[in-house]
Amino acid sequence: MLEQFLEAFQGIGILNLSWGNMAMWVIAFALLYLAIKKGVEPLLLVPIGFGIFAANFPFTGLMDEGGLFYIFYHYGIENELIPPLIFLGLGAMTDFGPVIANPKTFLLGAAAQLGVYVAFFMALLLGFSIPEAASIGIIGGADGPTTIYLTANLAPHLLGTTAVAAYSYMALVPIIIPPIARLLTTTKERAMVMEQMREVSKGERIIFPILASIVIILLVPKSAPLITMFMLGNLFTESGVVERLANVSREALINIVTIILGVGIGATMSAENFLNPKTIYIFILGVIAFAFAVAGGVLLAKFMNLFIKNKVNPLIGAAGVSAVPMAARVVQNMGREANRDNFLLMHAMGPNVAGVIGTAVAAGVFLSIIK
Template sequence: MEQLLEIFFSIGIFSLTPGNVGMWVIAFVLFYLAIKKGVEPLLLLPIGFGIFAANFPLTGLTDEGGLFYIFYHYGIETELIPPLIFLGLGAMTDFGPLIANPKTLLLGAAAQVGVYGAFLGALLMGFTINEAATIGIIGGADGPTSIFLSANLAPHMMGAVSVAAYSYMALVPIIIPPIAKALTSAKERAMVMTQMRVVSKTEKIVFPVATSIIIMLLVPKSAPLIAMFMLGNLFMESGVVERLTNTSRNELMNIVTIILGVAVGSTMSAATFLTVKTIGIFGMGVVAFAFATASGVLLAKFMNLFIKNKVNPLIGAAGVSAVPMAARVVHNMGTQANPQNYLMMHAMGPNVAGVIGTAVAAGAFITAIL
């Protein structure tokens, strides 16, 4: 009889907590955003399902040896997956616009001011230094980098940070325009930039190698991300390993995205997610984004005081590294101000520089804190 009762009570439903159900609701919101609204579906769908499945009692999915534990432990805790994603991103990124107009590198760097602004803000709010750094990196709008840094510094916040980073990335078209508009005049936005010069194949091949040397010497801790990013880029630009290029940006990228999404989602239990801190993370995330946008635009205006070939200050807003979304938003704002104004390629310079900048900022945090 007792055995029968034991079996009866091992049915999951008796162990379900209100917190579990609360997390389901969050998972359902992510499903809705991904499926109905098309918000970052490739990530929010696996993350959402990870949250959903991890919040069933007695499944053992996230216990040591469980399936999600294995995904998380070997994929993220070892910091394996974010660099593999960077490999794929590298194989998709055209650094041409950045090479043609190297001063846009500064605009990508300026956006990292947002990272440090939010870092200070989070410190003031009472987060620990590790947590504050992890929150700050949201301002770089780079998912894999955020996950990489939180695995290093604050694993307990990874779920909230990655959901915040990916949701804000999707909100780029809503967050950037009002800030960029407030800081520029209609005349500035309408400014047409001179046509970019053509970048040779040799330059494109030298770029990833030269950048690796500079960055990995300066900020060694950013090496996992930067090395893979530049390797992927070299695959693509060399033109001799098409199979590796395609695998990096398609199959491999898709495989690790599935494992990454589920693993990140599975870290979100009610106990770690339904806390006041999560609200702080989302709140500071917006601040980080706003700062990043504003500092990019302001630096572009500042640069214009000195340089001959002036830049349209809007492209400074593309320094937040959501590629290519930020550049698209900038392009649309430019066309609105003046239909003859095609900013897309000009905005890609700061945009890809922003990715490098955020990875470097993450490396700098790790060096400074650990």
């Protein structure tokens, strides 16, 4: 009788709350604060923050096999279901018009993947394993779902860290881009007004997702889960005949899976996974990856200008770091700062959208080499 009593007493949560749990609570509260008070990526950081908080109670069984958060994580993330569904919604939201009107911008989106590979090699030098290094490098693509997709595949123990790093740096795009882009361009280059974009026909918009699928998937088959869903979502919107499907993809569906994704990721963030020196390295490598991504895009734009007739404003290369549409907005602001009559927003959307595809392709390349 007394023994049972003692056992029940020992099962009380408060006696078993470890320092690690409490440290993770501090991190959870910090993320919730940033999301709620500072507006930093709230759609992701509210569920992630709460997920960390909830998963760090003792004895809940939430992350044990069959537990609620385990189910979210296992079926949604580990099985790679949710990131492609998010890509479906993103595809339905995406306007490929600027890319179709100016296909050169595709190259700028590709160049911005430089950061991914720089961070990958630096992570290897720091002693991370190849799958870990790839998951860290992909942070430089500034694309949340792709980062989650690749890390879940290659280094699931780093999932929480790489996801939080990717989303926090995305929120910092307005701080990361300007100094680097300014360093690599002259005021005259930034002031350059680009020729107005041509109109894109409905036919081109319908053909594009199909044509892009053919080219990309034949080149990098492992990018198929993300690319097929992205292009299907886009076709939903551009075809104009399935507005119901387009609408549910970019609103209800993406919102539902975002909840499960956020909580599931937060739940992987236990003290032993997060509170170790690797986390610091990952955050440092993440910002280096972002910096090189910006530089890669800007430098390729300058290089392209040596050959092409219709020059591009090199700033739009900086939008190749995805983070749609924040990076394009930053470019717009920088262009206007140099010349009040300069509107780069739509021009920057080309590399911006291409950057999303570029990152999905980079993930596909890693998967085909490593797996």
